[in-house]
Amino acid sequence: MQQKTIKIGTRGSPLALAQAHEVRARLMAAHGLAEDQFAIVVIKTSGDQVVGSLADVGGKGLFTKEIEEALLGEEIDLAVHSMKDMATTLPAGLTISAMLPREDVRDAFISLAYPSLDAVPAGGRIGTSSLRRQAQVKLRRPDLEVIGFRGNVQTRLKKLADGVADATFLACAGLRRLGLTDQITASIETDVMLPAVAQAAIGIEIRAGDEDNNALTGVLNDERTALCVTAERAFLRILDGSCRTPIAGLAEFDGDVLRLRGQILSPDGAREFSTVKSGSPASAIRLGEDAARELLDRAGPGFLSSSPASAT
Numbered sequence: 001m002q003q004k005t006i007k008i009g010t011r012g013s014p015l016a017l018a019q020a021h022e023v024r025a026r027l028m029a030a031h032g033l034a035e036d037q038f039a040i041v042v043i044k045t046s047g048d049q050v051v052g053s054l055a056d057v058g059g060k061g062l063f064t065k066e067i068e069e070a071l072l073g074e075e076i077d078l079a080v081h082s083m084k085d086m087a088t089t090l091p092a093g094l095t096i097s098a099m100l101p102r103e104d105v106r107d108a109f110i111s112l113a114y115p116s117l118d119a120v121p122a123g124g125r126i127g128t129s130s131l132r133r134q135a136q137v138k139l140r141r142p143d144l145e146v147i148g149f150r151g152n153v154q155t156r157l158k159k160l161a162d163g164v165a166d167a168t169f170l171a172c173a174g175l176r177r178l179g180l181t182d183q184i185t186a187s188i189e190t191d192v193m194l195p196a197v198a199q200a201a202i203g204i205e206i207r208a209g210d211e212d213n214n215a216l217t218g219v220l221n222d223e224r225t226a227l228c229v230t231a232e233r234a235f236l237r238i239l240d241g242s243c244r245t246p247i248a249g250l251a252e253f254d255g256d257v258l259r260l261r262g263q264i265l266s267p268d269g270a271r272e273f274s275t276v277k278s279g280s281p282a283s284a285i286r287l288g289e290d291a292a293r294e295l296l297d298r299a300g301p302g303f304l305s306s307s308p309a310s311a312t
């Protein structure tokens with residue numbers, strides 16, 4: 001295959017690096033390549049520099065912008081992303097060539113004091129900067145206080161240890177990839193907390209029409225993961241059109257049938273709409289779009305526009 005060094009672009013957080021290393025290892029195994037045939041290129045993104053809530057600055061896309069520019073500028077050959085952090089529409093000239101097999105899609109409840117969300121006493125402080133998790137917590141436990149909690153996985157675990165909050169939530173997938181599953185107090189079933197669209201999926205992005213890197217990375221694609229994430233992102237794309245709100249969505253295979261669950265909430269959790277759509281894998285995009293249109297219809301005009309932005 002390629003003789004020259006394959007440049008893999010990634011953010012510099014420990015989780016992003018672990019994901020880039022996983023892609024490198026899979027490419028080495030698939031093609032019999034050596035580690036020194038790759039270079040991991042760390043790129044700082046706007047999202048890494050935000051100190052307040054991501055919701056205030058536009059959320060999604062912030063963690064990918066500079067990496068995508070490097071891809072378009074041919075400074076790197078491929079980029080590794082959490083699909084959860086990607087905007088629903090890619091910049092012109094770029095494409096997702098593969099998604100790795102999906103990790104555990106659930107959110108993890110993490111607390112040094114309480115075994116479960118239900119066990120947190122009234123007035124307890126839940127640290128999260130995800131509008132989705134905030135709304136879902138408020139829906140279930142309106143008596144709890146939600147406080148902002150940003151930073152990478154390690155930073156948030158440190159804040160928890162420092163007593164800044166009584167509990168927090170992180171994606172099980174990220175903790176697993178970091179070898180931090182021992183930090184998980186309880187994995188929350190998806191009927192209790194429906195995950196973010198594309199949670200636990202890693203995508204590889206290349207330049208559209210780049211046949212060499214398409215062949216290199218395409219072999220890593222997990223078709224079922226790609227179909228599920230395609231349905232979820234179609235769901236998000238319709239809801240995202242004008243503005244943003246707490247949104248959750250998860251597609252799964254039930255035998256050969258694709259089943260998508262979608263949910264939208266008001267940020268305070270007081271209003272919630274959810275739906276389920278099933279169909280053939282070939283109708284993945286339509287399932288997502290139908291679910292989104294149904295929720296928009298039921299929630300009524302103004303539901304989305306009355307809420308600020310949401311990402312994770």
Ligand SMILES: NCc1[nH]cc(CCC(=O)O)c1CC(=O)O
Binds near residue numbers: 084085170171172200
């Ligand atoms: N928004 C940050 C982000 N992007 C992807 C993950 C976790 C890994 C994944 O969902 O693939 C996280 C952290 C978190 O939500 O705990």
